[in-house]
Amino acid sequence: MASHLVVDGYLTTRPRLYGRGGLLIAGAFLWMGLFLFAPLGGLAGLAFAQRGEYGGVEWIFSWANLTRLAGWDEFGFSWSHLTILWRSVWLATVTTLLCLLLGFPMAFWIAAKRPAQRPLLLALVMVPSCVNLVIRTYAWQQFLGSQMPAAWLAQSLGLVPEGAALYPTVTAVYLGMVSCMLPFTVLPLYTSVERLDWSLVEAARDLHAGRWRTFRHGILAQCMPGLLAATILTFIPALGMFVISDMLGGAKFLLVGNLIQQQFGSMNDWPFGAMAGLFLVLASLVALWGLRIVSEREAPHHGARR
């Protein structure tokens, strides 16, 4: 009997469960193993190879790509890559914060509507993401162009010189970024706001907590899982994004995404591109792992009974 166990009321054994579970996951994992994990492993190997004289790959093991990523290039040490990295993280962080600042009220706003209206509004938030990103960013360029009302307004207010467009500017980049990422912030936030237990919020209010404390303990604590999901879904894609910064920021500054793309494109240095990509993947995974630990600590426990 001891080797048997009961799962969902069915007497079974561990090997049998593993057999069934294995069968279920085999398809996906075989598929992903063949087309993703194995080639990604190969790519990780590529990160330690070298670029040939005319592009291509020379399979000689070297740490050079790693030291290069850290900043040692042909001119000695430079802050180039670290600056790029820092700028990418900063852009993604500010974008995430802006999205949360807008997305949280929007989540509440939707959740406060009549139940029949909510899915409609939610869909309304999601619709823009079915238009190609390049098109939307191009549309921002058009909207911010020198002949458009927004620019006229800014020109007449003396914010920008006569005849100037509103891009490339930092503001334009953030507008584009927020416009692109906001749906992915609102969606997870809404799912947790919708399930909010308002009695806890009222309890906090009854205890004469200030607005901030009510929000922090009554609302924020409950929305933690959604908040984390929103942060992940916003921050990680924002970290790799570069089209928006190129199109609305005048391509003046490189981001990690550019750096990687360039190596596989104009620079034709695949090993270095693989190294930079590997770094981004690992950094994202570490961030994800950290957030998961935080969420496990913060989230209310739905422990099993017994």
Added chain:
Amino acid sequence: MRNLPRWISPVSWIGLAILYIPLLAVGILSFNATRYGQQWGGFTTAWYAMMATNDAILAAAWNSLLVGVASTVIATVLGTLLALGLHRTPWPRWFRRGSDLAINLPVVTPDIILAIALVGAFAVLREWWAVFKPGLVTLIVAHATFQISFVTLVVSSRLATIGRDQVEAARDLYANTGQIWLRVLLPQLMPGIIAGALLAFTISLDDFVVSFFVSGPDATTLPLLIYASVRRGVTPEIHALSTIIVAGTMLAIIAVAWMQARRDAKPTE
């Protein structure tokens, strides 16, 4: 819901505005007679007519749809099974952690890296199997590869909301394993599966980088076409196309909402 602070509503409208300004700009430009630039050159529907007769656009739209549907079907089946296999099996902790990581990998990997990895895999496989020459097949396989993760993530989160007591109750009520699947788990999982499939489909429709690398000469998708037109200066036909996509999606959503409302209004007396 309780009385919200008064600033919530205006802030939300600002958020919606930021989302919709570009769409509005595209919509207006699609009726602008000027070919390049933003000057208003008069109202025209010529771009829509041109789009409708542009074979390249129609072929790309067809390819996008084909790739989107095929890859979504594959990814939804595999991803759902994966979510179920992970959730309903007492895997050891290390395996659980590992799978978690594996599923999140495509989500955090930059597109370009995914693309290069896939292209490498196809190049090797092509040595044995000619099916993997750049084209629709590679596009479908590539899209399915990263879609699986998204489907699994969505279905898993739905699965987590279905308590173990549901299965136990069904079992207690004499349901065998097959009945539990068909009568309890799948119906409750369906919204999650549909959401996952929709997400996967959207991602497929919008994917550019991976598609670019794995597609062949005969398999241009809409994003590839759009990207190319943007590179050479957008033609207003692309505006018309985008406007139609937005309008179509909106109509579909409104139709679904309307049907939902009708269905909800009827039964409960």
Added chain:
Amino acid sequence: MIATPADGRPLDLSIAGVDKSFGPVHVLRGLSVGIPDGQFVTLLGPSGCGKTTLLRIVAGFEMPDRGDVTLGGNDLLRLPAHKRPVNTVFQSYALFPHLRVEDNVAFGLRSRRVAAAETARRVREAMDTMRITELARRYPHELSGGQRQRIALARALVNEPEVLLLDEPMSALDAKLRKEVQAELKRIQRQYQITFILVTHDQDEAIAVSDRILIMKDGRIEQDGSPEEVYERPVSRFVAEFMGSANVLTATCDGSDTAACGFAPLRLAAPAPWRQGHIAIRPEDIEVREIQPAVNGVRGTISERLFRGDHWELLVDVHGEHPMRVITEPDQVHSEGEEIWLELPPDDLLVLRD
């Protein structure tokens, strides 16, 4: 499926030597109990005592590490949950959110492929019995807690199980509703005449509905008896305290019928079996006297006085240490700070086994 034996032998449930651990936690320790057919039994105990686990073993959701469970002589453990003639009302009710009420109720019958006409008839009956007929076309999320509970009951009873298991079915209901449901449960059990096993941590509920109460502690049965027995004659300090806020006194006894506790010697009805142990007395058994009573008189000061509607509850400081709970008639008026005599009648002093 276990059919009722042709000879009409009652379907007694027998649990023998059941042991169960979850990892390092030993939840059930060699537990044995027999439950005759048609009895309303309550498993009562604090959380973590193993009562739910025992229920889940009977239902088929857990497998004991050791021991046997039989129903009418048939080994239940060899059967998966869906082949046991046992149904459960879950603590969460576990209604199927995607099914209408009538489909929820019909679920078990449909699983067993009972003919449609018969299914319809039995579903209608069960819903009539539970008075939920008008809710048939609703979905669970549209219903109140009490309504959901009735549906969960109907969904289980419609299958006419040999044993009905109820896992804290009233924990989600408010106090008034709970009283109603208790009466209802009792009525239904009489009507169906099948074995009910109720798990609860609420002693009032247990007393109200059960034929028999099993008080559990740390994976063992601490006391097994009728509600009266368990209430009137707790065998241990744990039972006494759990069953209703008894005053428990530490005492020593030298083998005579007098025990010495901190403030006074107390006469007992019979000698205690220990040298040092506990005796208990219920608050309602303590008499308040103006003058020193003949036996077992204790003097104390009223430190607190609470009006409970049909009685007064007094907290009496006895010799500055033991606050004793005493219940008096509503017409007996005392004031706080007043010194009074308490009489602890020997017949009401319960000698506990520990």
Added chain:
Amino acid sequence: MRLTAIAAILLSAAGLAAEDKPVRIFMYSEYIDPALAETFKARTGYTLDVQLYEAQEEMIAKLQTGGTDQYDVLVATGLLVKQMVALKLVQPLDQALIPNKANVGKQFLDTAFDKGNTYSYPYFWGTSGLMYDPAKVQGEPTWAWVMDPAKAPGPFTLLDEARTTLGSALVWQGKSMNSRVPAEVKAASEAVGAAKHSPKCLGFAGGVDGKNRVVGGEAVVAMVYNGDAARGIADKPGLQYAIPKEGAEIWCDLMLISAKAPNKAGAHALINFLLDAEVAAQNANFIQYASPVEAAKPKIKPELLNNPAIYPSAEVMKRLTYLEDLGKDSRMWDAAWTSVKSQ
């Protein structure tokens, strides 16, 4: 008799095959007169299938990831030929199948890109220079307009191309456009970096984008390719394109045959076809880029031939330099460009 019958059958089968098999050319969009497809079919029996890329690096990436068996003829900029040969993306030409090579102008044969034209023949050529609004600038066109913030006449854009932009900065500083001296390249990158940080700089742009901003009046001067400039000037007459006094890049796009071209015979036929005097003239009249096919000149529209933005004067031609493949030194250039774009 029987033998000839079999031969006839075989030949007709071959002819059929030739007709069925398309020739795929991989090139920039709007880079060939679509009307030529019919002429090509009529003359050779092959169907022309035009596949597009939008950037050179896209093409290389496509080929490197196993695309060499997907295309027959590749159009690539001369700078990339050495690299494509080294990466085995192309194959040597069968010179006997390209008699029309005789039509090509001497200065476009046997260049540093491909000594002896083993792999390639030229398709079109052009320059990168400055497009500007003459009403808003003074003096002779100079790189200083976009490289020296103090001398910039107004808002400007730079090209988002490492070699062209850094190379132009080198020329402006009196150095070689193909410098291999780290100190010189570094100095050039610092100049471009300083220009970038000027408030007048609207950023790095693709050729089309830069042109659009001058046409739209947002920029006064932009670094562009001459073909884009020609289109911009057509949209808004009055704008001008010039090679700065310090000199500039001349580029030449070449036709090559993919390493695993599925239709080798057709590929040769296409290259030969496009070097035909009449065909080249028709193509040049449509595309409005400069044709290297000398024999075509009599048939090219005079307004194109006389447009200095397309065919610069002999005097200007002396100031133009081809970019060269830098081999190992390209890493140094990459680092310089990265530092420009990161600081």
